[in-house]
Amino acid sequence: MKKPIAALALMAAGAANAGTINLGEEACTSTNICFNVPNDAGLTINYIDDATRYGRLLISINGEIYDSGLYLAYGTNIPLYAVDGTVIYATVNIQVRYGTCIREGRVTECPKYVTLLGGTLVTP
Numbered sequence: 001m002k003k004p005i006a007a008l009a010l011m012a013a014g015a016a017n018a019g020t021i022n023l024g025e026e027a028c029t030s031t032n033i034c035f036n037v038p039n040d041a042g043l044t045i046n047y048i049d050d051a052t053r054y055g056r057l058l059i060s061i062n063g064e065i066y067d068s069g070l071y072l073a074y075g076t077n078i079p080l081y082a083v084d085g086t087v088i089y090a091t092v093n094i095q096v097r098y099g100t101c102i103r104e105g106r107v108t109e110c111p112k113y114v115t116l117l118g119g120t121l122v123t124p
Contacts, residue, residue, distance in 0.1 A: 021121040023048075023092070028114040032094065037116060048116060050094050059090060059121070066090075077122065092119035 023045070024038030032052065037045040046060035055071040057078055066080035066088055077089040099111035 019123040021123075023116065023119040023121065025118060026116045028094070028116055030112040030114060032096075032114050034094075034114075034116040039121075048092060050092065057090060057092070059088075061088075061121075087124065089122040090119065091122075093117040 021039050021041040021043065024040075026034045026037050028034035028048075028050075032050040034048045034050075035046070037048055039045055044062050046063065047058075049056075049058040051058065052074070055074075057068040057072060057074075057080065059066045059080060064082055066082050066086075068078055068080050068090075072078055076091040078091070080088050080090050082088075093116070095115045095117050097113045097115075099113065101108050101110040103109075
């Protein structure tokens with residue numbers, strides 16, 4: 001049986017406040033998915049998927065998916081819902097940079113670099 005994330009967060013000795021988990025910096029894919037996100041609570045954050053083109057944020061913690069739903073308003077403390085109704089609040093800071101575009105023939109390639117600069121997860 002899985003332990004609720006709130007209990008895991010409260011047991012984490014390194015968390016800044018009870019129920020607050022600080023996210024570390026991590027390189028992400030060009031599709032805005034950050035895998036194995038470091039955090040001060042020692043949780044397994046499998047991935048953070050920043051699907052901004054759909055207005056959606058997904059976070060997988062210990063294999064359980066928390067989803068904002070579609071067309072969310074980005075900002076701080078975005079509510080994310082698990083299947084069982086558990087709610088956590090997320091603030092993520094994702095930076096997108098583009099490298100120098102390279103043109104070869106009729107094709108132009110502009111490299112995209114995505115980095116999770118940090119953020120927080122707050123449990124009630």
